[in-house]
Amino acid sequence: MMADAKKELRAEALLRRKEAFERHGPEASRLVAAQGLDFLGIKPEATVSGFAAIRDEINPAPLMTWLQAEGCKLALPVMQGRGKPLVMRLWSPGDVMAPAAWGIAEPTDDKPEVDPDVVLVPLLAFDARGYRLGYGGGFYDRTLNHLRKIKPIIAVGIAYDEQKVDAVPAESYDEKLDWVLTPSGPQKCQ
Template identity: 65%
Template sequence: MTDVKRAERTRALARRAAAFANHGASAGARLAVHGLDFLAPAPGSIISGFSAIRDEIDPLALLTRLAGEGHRLALPVMQGKGLPLIFRAWAPGDEMGKVQWGIAEPLPDKPALDPDIVLVPLLAFDANGYRLGYGGGFYDRSLEGLRAKKPVVAVGIAYDELRIDAVPHLDYDERLDWVLTPSGPMRCTGT
């Protein structure tokens, strides 16, 4: 399965690079237009976004909208290889630290939060809610831990072009509940 995932990851990186070249920064703005109204999040919900790297869709405009709607925001922080992420409070304009792979993270003085909704970056997704990430398992471990504490909705953030028929997966791969693309939200059928 590792070789199958690795091969699909290579194809997905090429598809994502092409989608980024085609859509550029407009993709993030289109996510913000949709917002998370399809989830009807409770007032003050804790929503974790992410700091985009390389050719990922930048969710900053969406996160800014969500902050304006009164939601509490968080961003993931890496604790180390093989460990789940922690989610620290964040607001647009906060000072950030740079870590591995150039990812911006909230500073250590920000409190840890348990999000109600987790926005998840990805390389590929399917209608059943399986996603292909970078292979570190950070989001799978994190979602498993959060979901053991309370109901958590996982929303993949992706270009429409990253949808494939079937993502190779293993038993420990956590499913997405929804995927939000520039063309709109899609409820995953496997959840």
């Protein structure tokens, strides 16, 4: 059953990511930032939505700080509730944040909503096709689906190289990534 396959891979992927974090630490965030997003060919004024890293995720903050210095506008996701897509709100490093579920910090309600050009996506596992395994809430699948109906966007997973697997079990509602950015470099999804 698909749910069981995802649950099994999720447990394995959490352990694999934890081990990668212990092996690489903050250096992984610096290496991802050093890659930049030049490989996407985006305009300097593009809006890039990142995420506030939790647990042992690679922290995209150094990359986002660099993107802002390059002229990009930044945004972070805000949860609207179970079964709903995330809303992206403008954000800058140093902004006051609001506490939210699972210890995630979110931009405050006074920040304007935006439809980003690039969405940086956290994940537990990914494959060469661009399928990702998240925590199981479907927030990013709904968000990417919603944004892709509005405009062309680029979805970029942020991951350790060790998080790549042969195949992520995928269902019809699973949205694919366009790229995955790892410490060793960007990988275009097939």
